[in-house]
Amino acid sequence: MDTRYAPVFLSHGSPMTALDAGPAGAFWRALGRAIDARVAAGGAAPSAIVALSAHTLARRAVTLAGARHEAVHDFGGFPQALYDLRYDVAGVPCLAPHVEQLLQWAAIEVEHADAGGLDHGIWVPLRDIRPRADIPVLPLAFPPDRTPEQLFELGAALSPLIDEGVWIVGTGSITHNLRLGLPRAGDVPELPASAAFRAWFADRSAARDWRALWQYRTLAPEASFMHPTDEHLLPWFIAAGAGGAEDVPIRLHASVAGGHLGMDAYAFGADARALADDVEAAAAM
Template sequence: MLPSLFISHGSPMLPLVETPARDFLAGLGGTLPRPKAILVASAHWETERPTVNAVARNDTIHDFFGFPRALYELSYPAPGDPALAERVSDLLGAAGLASEVDRSRGLDHGAWVPLLLAYPDADIPVLQVSVQSHLGPAHHLQLGQALAPLRAEGVLVIGSGSFTHDLRRFRGQGIDTPEAPDVVAFSDWMDEALAEGRRSDLLTYRNKAPHAADEHPTEEHLLPLFVAMGAGGEGATPRRIHKSANYGVLRMDAYAFA
Protein backbone atom coordinates (compact mmCIF):
# COMPACT_ATOMS: atom_id res chain seq x y z
CA MET A 1 0.00 0.00 0.00
CA LEU A 2 1.19 3.50 -0.77
CA PRO A 3 2.21 5.72 2.13
CA SER A 4 0.87 9.23 2.50
CA LEU A 5 3.49 11.95 2.12
CA PHE A 6 4.25 15.40 3.40
CA ILE A 7 6.61 17.29 1.11
CA SER A 8 8.00 20.81 1.27
CA HIS A 9 7.68 22.47 -2.12
CA GLY A 10 9.74 25.56 -1.33
CA SER A 11 10.16 28.35 -3.85
CA PRO A 12 8.48 28.06 -7.27
CA MET A 13 12.04 28.16 -8.65
CA LEU A 14 12.70 24.66 -7.31
CA PRO A 15 12.59 22.92 -10.73
CA LEU A 16 15.19 25.32 -12.13
CA VAL A 17 17.73 25.45 -9.28
CA GLU A 18 20.07 22.65 -8.22
CA THR A 19 19.46 21.89 -4.55
CA PRO A 20 19.30 18.74 -2.40
CA ALA A 21 15.51 19.12 -2.21
CA ARG A 22 15.24 19.25 -5.99
CA ASP A 23 17.34 16.08 -6.28
CA PHE A 24 15.21 14.35 -3.64
CA LEU A 25 11.95 15.15 -5.43
CA ALA A 26 13.40 14.17 -8.81
CA GLY A 27 14.07 10.69 -7.42
CA LEU A 28 10.93 10.34 -5.31
CA GLY A 29 8.67 8.76 -7.94
CA GLY A 30 11.12 5.94 -8.48
CA THR A 31 10.99 4.93 -4.81
CA LEU A 32 7.22 4.34 -4.76
CA PRO A 33 4.82 1.98 -6.53
CA ARG A 34 3.21 3.80 -9.43
CA PRO A 35 -0.02 5.38 -8.14
CA LYS A 36 -3.33 5.14 -9.93
CA ALA A 37 -3.90 8.81 -9.12
CA ILE A 38 -2.44 11.55 -6.91
CA LEU A 39 -4.39 13.74 -4.50
CA VAL A 40 -2.56 16.86 -3.25
CA ALA A 41 -3.57 19.00 -0.30
CA SER A 42 -1.73 22.21 -1.20
CA ALA A 43 -1.01 25.20 1.01
CA HIS A 44 -1.83 27.41 -1.98
CA TRP A 45 -5.52 26.54 -2.18
CA GLU A 46 -7.41 27.95 0.79
CA THR A 47 -11.20 27.81 0.94
CA GLU A 48 -13.96 28.14 3.50
CA ARG A 49 -14.75 24.41 3.37
CA PRO A 50 -12.89 21.43 1.86
CA THR A 51 -13.07 21.56 -1.94
CA VAL A 52 -11.79 19.09 -4.52
CA ASN A 53 -11.15 19.92 -8.16
CA ALA A 54 -12.78 17.80 -10.87
CA VAL A 55 -11.50 18.52 -14.38
CA ALA A 56 -10.71 16.41 -17.42
CA ARG A 57 -7.25 17.97 -17.73
CA ASN A 58 -5.50 20.31 -15.34
CA ASP A 59 -4.41 23.81 -16.28
CA THR A 60 -1.07 24.93 -14.82
CA ILE A 61 -1.62 27.88 -12.48
CA HIS A 62 1.37 30.22 -12.23
CA ASP A 63 0.27 31.71 -8.93
CA PHE A 64 3.34 33.87 -8.31
CA PHE A 65 5.02 36.93 -9.76
CA GLY A 66 8.48 38.43 -10.21
CA PHE A 67 10.27 35.26 -11.30
CA PRO A 68 12.26 34.54 -14.49
CA ARG A 69 10.36 33.93 -17.72
CA ALA A 70 11.58 30.33 -17.88
CA LEU A 71 9.45 29.50 -14.83
CA TYR A 72 6.27 30.74 -16.50
CA GLU A 73 7.01 28.57 -19.51
CA LEU A 74 6.82 25.39 -17.44
CA SER A 75 3.55 23.48 -17.57
CA TYR A 76 2.17 20.30 -16.06
CA PRO A 77 -0.92 19.22 -18.04
CA ALA A 78 -1.76 16.16 -15.98
CA PRO A 79 -5.19 14.63 -16.46
CA GLY A 80 -7.79 14.99 -13.76
CA ASP A 81 -10.24 12.37 -12.53
CA PRO A 82 -13.79 13.68 -11.96
CA ALA A 83 -15.02 10.27 -10.78
CA LEU A 84 -12.32 10.14 -8.12
CA ALA A 85 -13.19 13.70 -7.14
CA GLU A 86 -16.71 12.53 -6.35
CA ARG A 87 -15.26 9.66 -4.33
CA VAL A 88 -13.15 12.15 -2.33
CA SER A 89 -16.22 14.31 -1.74
CA ASP A 90 -18.17 11.27 -0.54
CA LEU A 91 -15.41 10.28 1.90
CA LEU A 92 -15.30 13.76 3.33
CA GLY A 93 -19.08 13.82 3.71
CA ALA A 94 -19.06 10.44 5.47
CA ALA A 95 -16.59 11.91 7.97
CA GLY A 96 -18.91 14.83 8.67
CA LEU A 97 -16.94 17.31 6.57
CA ALA A 98 -19.20 19.21 4.19
CA SER A 99 -17.32 19.68 0.93
CA GLU A 100 -17.61 21.20 -2.51
CA VAL A 101 -16.42 20.28 -6.00
CA ASP A 102 -14.70 22.82 -8.26
CA ARG A 103 -15.09 21.90 -11.93
CA SER A 104 -12.68 24.45 -13.40
CA ARG A 105 -9.60 24.84 -11.18
CA GLY A 106 -6.26 23.41 -12.25
CA LEU A 107 -3.04 22.85 -10.29
CA ASP A 108 -1.30 25.53 -8.25
CA HIS A 109 2.47 25.47 -7.77
CA GLY A 110 2.15 23.60 -4.49
CA ALA A 111 1.05 20.65 -6.62
CA TRP A 112 2.68 21.01 -10.02
CA VAL A 113 6.17 22.12 -8.93
CA PRO A 114 6.97 18.95 -6.93
CA LEU A 115 5.07 16.68 -9.32
CA LEU A 116 6.99 18.07 -12.30
CA LEU A 117 10.09 16.69 -10.63
CA ALA A 118 8.69 13.46 -9.19
CA TYR A 119 6.48 12.44 -12.14
CA PRO A 120 7.73 14.51 -15.11
CA ASP A 121 5.61 12.72 -17.74
CA ALA A 122 2.42 14.24 -16.28
CA ASP A 123 0.56 11.05 -17.18
CA ILE A 124 -0.96 10.22 -13.78
CA PRO A 125 -4.33 11.79 -12.89
CA VAL A 126 -3.93 14.55 -10.31
CA LEU A 127 -6.53 16.13 -8.04
CA GLN A 128 -6.26 18.80 -5.38
CA VAL A 129 -8.09 19.26 -2.13
CA SER A 130 -8.06 22.64 -0.41
CA VAL A 131 -7.01 23.60 3.11
CA GLN A 132 -8.93 25.69 5.61
CA SER A 133 -6.28 27.68 7.41
CA HIS A 134 -8.82 29.18 9.83
CA LEU A 135 -9.67 25.73 11.22
CA GLY A 136 -6.24 24.60 12.41
CA PRO A 137 -4.36 21.29 12.75
CA ALA A 138 -7.08 19.08 14.30
CA HIS A 139 -9.44 19.78 11.40
CA HIS A 140 -6.74 18.85 8.90
CA LEU A 141 -5.89 15.67 10.77
CA GLN A 142 -9.58 14.74 10.50
CA LEU A 143 -9.57 15.63 6.81
CA GLY A 144 -6.59 13.35 6.25
CA GLN A 145 -8.20 10.53 8.24
CA ALA A 146 -11.24 10.75 5.95
CA LEU A 147 -8.95 10.29 2.94
CA ALA A 148 -7.00 7.33 4.36
CA PRO A 149 -9.06 4.65 2.47
CA LEU A 150 -7.77 6.06 -0.82
CA ARG A 151 -4.31 4.65 -0.14
CA ALA A 152 -5.67 1.11 -0.45
CA GLU A 153 -7.20 2.15 -3.78
CA GLY A 154 -3.84 3.10 -5.26
CA VAL A 155 -4.09 6.85 -4.65
CA LEU A 156 -1.02 8.71 -3.45
CA VAL A 157 -2.13 11.31 -0.89
CA ILE A 158 0.34 14.20 -0.59
CA GLY A 159 0.32 17.17 1.74
CA SER A 160 2.38 19.90 0.08
CA GLY A 161 3.56 22.82 2.18
CA SER A 162 6.78 23.80 3.92
CA PHE A 163 8.31 22.56 7.17
CA THR A 164 9.18 26.19 7.92
CA HIS A 165 7.89 29.18 6.00
CA ASP A 166 8.97 32.61 7.21
CA LEU A 167 8.92 34.59 3.96
CA ARG A 168 9.68 37.80 5.85
CA ARG A 169 13.32 36.68 5.82
CA PHE A 170 13.30 34.96 2.42
CA ARG A 171 14.06 37.85 0.06
CA GLY A 172 17.73 38.63 -0.47
CA GLN A 173 18.99 35.38 1.03
CA GLY A 174 21.28 33.11 -0.96
CA ILE A 175 19.86 29.66 -1.58
CA ASP A 176 22.70 28.09 0.43
CA THR A 177 22.54 30.55 3.34
CA PRO A 178 23.09 28.64 6.62
CA GLU A 179 19.99 27.91 8.64
CA ALA A 180 19.02 30.38 11.33
CA PRO A 181 19.16 28.91 14.87
CA ASP A 182 15.43 29.38 15.40
CA VAL A 183 14.71 27.40 12.23
CA VAL A 184 16.84 24.53 13.53
CA ALA A 185 15.20 24.62 16.98
CA PHE A 186 11.67 24.50 15.58
CA SER A 187 12.46 21.78 13.06
CA ASP A 188 14.23 19.60 15.62
CA TRP A 189 11.25 19.91 18.00
CA MET A 190 8.80 18.96 15.26
CA ASP A 191 10.90 15.99 14.15
CA GLU A 192 11.20 14.68 17.70
CA ALA A 193 7.46 15.06 18.30
CA LEU A 194 6.73 13.18 15.07
CA ALA A 195 9.23 10.41 15.81
CA GLU A 196 7.89 9.97 19.36
CA GLY A 197 4.25 9.98 18.28
CA ARG A 198 3.36 13.02 20.41
CA ARG A 199 0.20 13.79 18.50
CA SER A 200 -1.29 16.03 21.20
CA ASP A 201 1.87 18.16 21.22
CA LEU A 202 1.85 18.37 17.44
CA LEU A 203 -1.77 19.48 17.34
CA THR A 204 -0.90 22.25 19.80
CA TYR A 205 2.53 22.96 18.29
CA ARG A 206 1.77 26.67 18.14
CA ASN A 207 1.88 26.86 21.95
CA LYS A 208 4.63 24.28 22.52
CA ALA A 209 7.17 24.31 19.67
CA PRO A 210 9.98 26.87 19.97
CA HIS A 211 9.61 29.84 17.62
CA ALA A 212 6.41 28.40 16.10
CA ALA A 213 4.89 31.77 15.25
CA ASP A 214 8.19 32.88 13.69
CA GLU A 215 8.55 29.83 11.44
CA HIS A 216 4.86 29.92 10.48
CA PRO A 217 3.47 33.46 10.76
CA THR A 218 0.39 31.93 9.11
CA GLU A 219 -0.42 28.23 9.29
CA GLU A 220 -1.34 27.22 5.75
CA HIS A 221 2.10 25.79 4.89
CA LEU A 222 2.20 23.41 7.87
CA LEU A 223 -1.42 22.23 7.77
CA PRO A 224 -0.75 19.80 4.87
CA LEU A 225 1.52 17.90 7.28
CA PHE A 226 -1.55 17.06 9.37
CA VAL A 227 -3.47 15.94 6.28
CA ALA A 228 -0.65 13.54 5.45
CA MET A 229 -0.49 12.36 9.06
CA GLY A 230 -4.20 11.58 9.11
CA ALA A 231 -4.14 9.89 5.71
CA GLY A 232 -1.42 7.56 6.95
CA GLY A 233 -4.05 5.74 8.99
CA GLU A 234 -4.40 4.90 12.66
CA GLY A 235 -1.05 4.10 14.24
CA ALA A 236 0.91 5.26 11.19
CA THR A 237 4.64 5.60 11.80
CA PRO A 238 6.21 8.76 10.39
CA ARG A 239 9.56 8.46 8.65
CA ARG A 240 11.62 11.46 7.62
CA ILE A 241 12.64 10.85 4.02
CA HIS A 242 14.38 14.16 3.37
CA LYS A 243 16.03 16.96 5.35
CA SER A 244 17.55 20.14 3.93
CA ALA A 245 17.11 23.91 3.93
CA ASN A 246 16.95 26.61 1.26
CA TYR A 247 17.59 30.34 1.75
CA GLY A 248 18.35 29.82 5.43
CA VAL A 249 14.68 29.94 6.45
CA LEU A 250 12.85 27.34 4.33
CA ARG A 251 13.21 23.83 5.70
CA MET A 252 12.49 21.34 2.90
CA ASP A 253 11.89 18.27 5.05
CA ALA A 254 9.62 15.48 3.84
CA TYR A 255 7.89 12.64 5.68
CA ALA A 256 6.20 9.37 4.78
CA PHE A 257 3.36 7.98 6.92
CA ALA A 258 2.60 4.28 6.73
Protein backbone atom coordinates in the same frame (compact mmCIF):
# COMPACT_ATOMS: atom_id res chain seq x y z
CA MET B 1 1.05 -6.58 -6.28
CA ASP B 2 2.27 -3.53 -4.37
CA THR B 3 -0.33 -0.79 -4.92
CA ARG B 4 -0.34 1.01 -1.58
CA TYR B 5 1.50 4.32 -1.25
CA ALA B 6 2.09 6.01 2.08
CA PRO B 7 0.61 9.51 2.35
CA VAL B 8 3.36 12.11 2.20
CA PHE B 9 4.01 15.72 3.09
CA LEU B 10 6.41 17.54 0.77
CA SER B 11 7.92 20.95 1.43
CA HIS B 12 7.65 22.65 -1.94
CA GLY B 13 9.76 25.74 -1.27
CA SER B 14 9.51 29.02 -3.13
CA PRO B 15 8.44 29.09 -6.80
CA MET B 16 12.12 29.40 -7.74
CA THR B 17 12.55 25.80 -6.59
CA ALA B 18 11.18 24.88 -10.02
CA LEU B 19 14.37 26.28 -11.60
CA ASP B 20 16.86 25.27 -8.91
CA ALA B 21 15.47 22.62 -6.57
CA GLY B 22 18.79 21.75 -4.89
CA PRO B 23 18.79 18.75 -2.51
CA ALA B 24 14.99 18.68 -2.39
CA GLY B 25 14.89 18.25 -6.15
CA ALA B 26 17.28 15.31 -5.91
CA PHE B 27 14.95 13.76 -3.32
CA TRP B 28 11.88 14.35 -5.51
CA ARG B 29 13.60 12.66 -8.46
CA ALA B 30 14.53 9.70 -6.24
CA LEU B 31 10.89 9.51 -5.13
CA GLY B 32 9.88 9.30 -8.78
CA ARG B 33 12.44 6.58 -9.46
CA ALA B 34 11.13 4.66 -6.45
CA ILE B 35 7.70 4.58 -8.08
CA ASP B 36 9.23 3.42 -11.36
CA ALA B 37 11.15 0.69 -9.53
CA ARG B 38 7.95 -0.64 -8.00
CA VAL B 39 6.36 -0.79 -11.43
CA ALA B 40 9.40 -2.58 -12.86
CA ALA B 41 9.18 -5.13 -10.03
CA GLY B 42 5.58 -5.94 -10.89
CA GLY B 43 3.84 -3.41 -8.69
CA ALA B 44 1.89 -0.39 -9.83
CA ALA B 45 2.21 3.37 -9.85
CA PRO B 46 -0.47 5.28 -7.94
CA SER B 47 -3.76 5.21 -9.80
CA ALA B 48 -4.24 8.90 -8.94
CA ILE B 49 -2.91 11.65 -6.69
CA VAL B 50 -5.14 13.57 -4.30
CA ALA B 51 -3.15 16.76 -3.76
CA LEU B 52 -3.63 19.19 -0.87
CA SER B 53 -1.58 22.37 -1.10
CA ALA B 54 -1.06 25.41 1.10
CA HIS B 55 -1.95 27.50 -1.96
CA THR B 56 -5.34 25.93 -2.75
CA LEU B 57 -7.60 26.98 0.11
CA ALA B 58 -11.32 27.49 0.57
CA ARG B 59 -13.93 28.06 3.26
CA ARG B 60 -14.72 24.34 3.15
CA ALA B 61 -13.23 21.35 1.36
CA VAL B 62 -13.62 21.52 -2.43
CA THR B 63 -12.74 18.90 -5.04
CA LEU B 64 -11.28 20.47 -8.20
CA ALA B 65 -12.61 17.94 -10.66
CA GLY B 66 -11.45 19.34 -13.98
CA ALA B 67 -10.68 16.82 -16.70
CA ARG B 68 -7.32 18.50 -17.32
CA HIS B 69 -4.92 20.58 -15.27
CA GLU B 70 -2.21 23.05 -16.22
CA ALA B 71 0.43 24.78 -14.14
CA VAL B 72 -0.92 27.97 -12.58
CA HIS B 73 1.75 30.66 -12.17
CA ASP B 74 0.30 32.02 -8.96
CA PHE B 75 3.12 34.46 -8.17
CA GLY B 76 4.68 37.63 -9.49
CA GLY B 77 8.03 39.30 -9.96
CA PHE B 78 10.04 36.24 -10.93
CA PRO B 79 12.25 35.56 -13.98
CA GLN B 80 10.47 34.84 -17.26
CA ALA B 81 12.01 31.36 -17.35
CA LEU B 82 9.77 30.43 -14.43
CA TYR B 83 6.61 31.51 -16.27
CA ASP B 84 7.67 29.49 -19.29
CA LEU B 85 7.49 26.23 -17.34
CA ARG B 86 4.46 24.03 -17.90
CA TYR B 87 2.96 20.98 -16.28
CA ASP B 88 -0.07 19.56 -18.07
CA VAL B 89 -1.66 16.50 -16.49
CA ALA B 90 -4.97 14.67 -16.58
CA GLY B 91 -7.52 15.28 -13.88
CA VAL B 92 -9.64 12.61 -12.18
CA PRO B 93 -13.28 13.73 -12.40
CA CYS B 94 -14.52 10.22 -11.65
CA LEU B 95 -12.69 10.17 -8.30
CA ALA B 96 -14.19 13.42 -7.01
CA PRO B 97 -17.63 12.01 -5.97
CA HIS B 98 -15.91 9.23 -4.01
CA VAL B 99 -13.68 11.71 -2.16
CA GLU B 100 -16.72 13.88 -1.46
CA GLN B 101 -18.61 10.88 -0.09
CA LEU B 102 -15.74 9.91 2.23
CA LEU B 103 -15.69 13.43 3.67
CA GLN B 104 -19.46 13.58 3.99
CA TRP B 105 -19.47 10.27 5.88
CA ALA B 106 -17.11 11.96 8.36
CA ALA B 107 -19.49 14.94 8.65
CA ILE B 108 -17.03 17.21 6.84
CA GLU B 109 -18.52 19.83 4.52
CA VAL B 110 -17.34 19.50 0.94
CA GLU B 111 -18.21 21.06 -2.38
CA HIS B 112 -17.58 20.05 -6.00
CA ALA B 113 -16.05 22.29 -8.67
CA ASP B 114 -15.51 21.36 -12.31
CA ALA B 115 -12.32 23.38 -12.27
CA GLY B 116 -8.75 22.73 -13.37
CA GLY B 117 -5.32 24.09 -12.53
CA LEU B 118 -2.42 23.21 -10.23
CA ASP B 119 -0.91 25.84 -7.95
CA HIS B 120 2.88 25.93 -7.69
CA GLY B 121 2.81 23.95 -4.45
CA ILE B 122 1.61 20.99 -6.51
CA TRP B 123 3.23 21.32 -9.92
CA VAL B 124 6.71 22.33 -8.73
CA PRO B 125 7.46 19.00 -6.97
CA LEU B 126 5.46 16.95 -9.48
CA ARG B 127 7.62 18.18 -12.36
CA ASP B 128 10.53 16.35 -10.72
CA ILE B 129 8.59 13.39 -9.29
CA ARG B 130 6.59 12.60 -12.44
CA PRO B 131 8.09 14.58 -15.33
CA ARG B 132 6.03 12.48 -17.77
CA ALA B 133 2.86 13.69 -16.02
CA ASP B 134 1.61 10.11 -16.09
CA ILE B 135 -0.41 10.07 -12.85
CA PRO B 136 -3.73 11.97 -12.88
CA VAL B 137 -4.30 14.54 -10.15
CA LEU B 138 -7.33 15.61 -8.11
CA PRO B 139 -6.59 18.78 -6.12
CA LEU B 140 -8.56 19.09 -2.91
CA ALA B 141 -8.88 22.55 -1.39
CA PHE B 142 -9.12 22.68 2.38
CA PRO B 143 -10.15 25.32 4.96
CA PRO B 144 -7.11 26.92 6.64
CA ASP B 145 -9.14 28.12 9.62
CA ARG B 146 -9.50 24.55 10.94
CA THR B 147 -7.25 23.37 13.76
CA PRO B 148 -4.44 20.90 13.14
CA GLU B 149 -6.50 18.24 14.95
CA GLN B 150 -9.54 18.91 12.75
CA LEU B 151 -7.38 18.63 9.63
CA PHE B 152 -5.89 15.40 10.98
CA GLU B 153 -9.48 14.12 11.10
CA LEU B 154 -10.04 15.30 7.52
CA GLY B 155 -7.02 13.28 6.49
CA ALA B 156 -8.30 10.25 8.41
CA ALA B 157 -11.52 10.44 6.39
CA LEU B 158 -9.44 10.08 3.21
CA SER B 159 -7.51 7.03 4.43
CA PRO B 160 -9.63 4.43 2.56
CA LEU B 161 -8.14 5.83 -0.65
CA ILE B 162 -4.80 4.24 0.26
CA ASP B 163 -6.21 0.74 -0.22
CA GLU B 164 -7.49 1.86 -3.63
CA GLY B 165 -4.04 2.81 -4.91
CA VAL B 166 -4.55 6.56 -4.53
CA TRP B 167 -1.57 8.58 -3.29
CA ILE B 168 -2.40 11.36 -0.82
CA VAL B 169 0.14 14.17 -1.18
CA GLY B 170 0.17 17.28 1.01
CA THR B 171 2.50 20.13 0.11
CA GLY B 172 3.58 23.17 2.08
CA SER B 173 6.80 23.96 3.96
CA ILE B 174 8.07 22.65 7.27
CA THR B 175 9.27 26.20 8.00
CA HIS B 176 7.90 29.20 6.11
CA ASN B 177 8.57 32.85 6.88
CA LEU B 178 9.02 34.72 3.62
CA ARG B 179 9.16 37.96 5.59
CA LEU B 180 12.80 36.93 5.83
CA GLY B 181 12.98 37.26 2.04
CA LEU B 182 13.27 34.65 -0.67
CA PRO B 183 15.98 32.09 0.03
CA ARG B 184 19.37 33.17 -1.27
CA ALA B 185 21.30 30.85 -3.53
CA GLY B 186 24.42 29.13 -2.30
CA ASP B 187 25.52 27.58 0.96
CA VAL B 188 23.76 29.74 3.56
CA PRO B 189 23.92 28.70 7.24
CA GLU B 190 20.57 27.73 8.69
CA LEU B 191 19.00 30.18 11.12
CA PRO B 192 18.98 28.78 14.67
CA ALA B 193 15.21 29.37 14.84
CA SER B 194 14.65 27.20 11.78
CA ALA B 195 16.89 24.44 13.11
CA ALA B 196 15.14 24.48 16.49
CA PHE B 197 11.66 24.24 14.99
CA ARG B 198 12.57 21.48 12.52
CA ALA B 199 14.32 19.46 15.24
CA TRP B 200 11.33 19.78 17.61
CA PHE B 201 8.94 18.70 14.88
CA ALA B 202 11.07 15.69 13.96
CA ASP B 203 11.45 14.71 17.62
CA ARG B 204 7.75 14.98 18.43
CA SER B 205 6.92 13.07 15.25
CA ALA B 206 9.29 10.24 16.16
CA ALA B 207 7.58 10.06 19.56
CA ARG B 208 4.09 10.06 17.96
CA ASP B 209 3.28 12.95 20.28
CA TRP B 210 0.19 13.99 18.38
CA ARG B 211 -1.12 16.23 21.15
CA ALA B 212 2.05 18.30 21.12
CA LEU B 213 2.11 18.41 17.32
CA TRP B 214 -1.51 19.58 17.18
CA GLN B 215 -0.56 22.33 19.63
CA TYR B 216 2.70 23.20 17.87
CA ARG B 217 1.93 26.92 17.79
CA THR B 218 2.12 27.17 21.57
CA LEU B 219 4.62 24.36 22.27
CA ALA B 220 7.21 24.36 19.47
CA PRO B 221 10.23 26.66 19.72
CA GLU B 222 10.09 29.66 17.38
CA ALA B 223 6.71 28.55 16.05
CA SER B 224 5.31 32.04 15.40
CA PHE B 225 8.59 33.12 13.80
CA MET B 226 8.90 30.11 11.53
CA HIS B 227 5.17 30.11 10.72
CA PRO B 228 3.69 33.62 10.98
CA THR B 229 0.60 32.01 9.45
CA ASP B 230 -0.41 28.35 9.60
CA GLU B 231 -1.30 27.41 6.04
CA HIS B 232 2.08 26.02 4.93
CA LEU B 233 2.23 23.51 7.77
CA LEU B 234 -1.42 22.45 7.75
CA PRO B 235 -1.09 19.93 4.86
CA TRP B 236 1.31 18.00 7.11
CA PHE B 237 -1.57 17.24 9.47
CA ILE B 238 -3.88 16.13 6.66
CA ALA B 239 -1.32 13.67 5.28
CA ALA B 240 -0.55 12.51 8.83
CA GLY B 241 -4.23 11.90 9.53
CA ALA B 242 -4.53 9.82 6.37
CA GLY B 243 -1.67 7.64 7.64
CA GLY B 244 -3.20 7.34 11.09
CA ALA B 245 -1.96 7.76 14.65
CA GLU B 246 -0.64 4.25 15.21
CA ASP B 247 2.53 4.40 13.11
CA VAL B 248 5.55 6.64 13.53
CA PRO B 249 5.90 9.35 10.88
CA ILE B 250 9.14 8.94 8.95
CA ARG B 251 11.15 11.92 7.79
CA LEU B 252 12.09 11.04 4.21
CA HIS B 253 14.19 14.11 3.53
CA ALA B 254 15.68 17.02 5.48
CA SER B 255 17.26 20.13 4.00
CA VAL B 256 16.97 23.91 4.15
CA ALA B 257 16.93 26.41 1.31
CA GLY B 258 18.62 29.74 1.84
CA GLY B 259 19.03 29.35 5.57
CA HIS B 260 15.39 29.45 6.62
CA LEU B 261 13.00 27.65 4.24
CA GLY B 262 12.72 24.06 5.46
CA MET B 263 12.35 21.46 2.70
CA ASP B 264 11.68 18.41 4.90
CA ALA B 265 9.41 15.62 3.67
CA TYR B 266 7.53 13.02 5.72
CA ALA B 267 5.69 9.76 5.06
CA PHE B 268 2.90 8.42 7.26
CA GLY B 269 1.13 5.22 8.15
CA ALA B 270 1.82 1.52 7.86
CA ASP B 271 3.45 1.91 4.44
CA ALA B 272 5.83 4.73 5.39
CA ARG B 273 8.85 2.50 6.07
CA ALA B 274 8.47 0.67 2.76
CA LEU B 275 8.36 3.98 0.90
CA ALA B 276 11.38 5.27 2.80
CA ASP B 277 13.34 2.12 1.90
CA ASP B 278 12.31 2.44 -1.75
CA VAL B 279 13.42 6.09 -1.89
CA GLU B 280 16.74 5.25 -0.21
CA ALA B 281 17.39 2.55 -2.79
CA ALA B 282 16.40 4.86 -5.65
CA ALA B 283 18.67 7.62 -4.36
CA ALA B 284 21.61 5.22 -4.55
CA MET B 285 21.00 4.42 -8.22
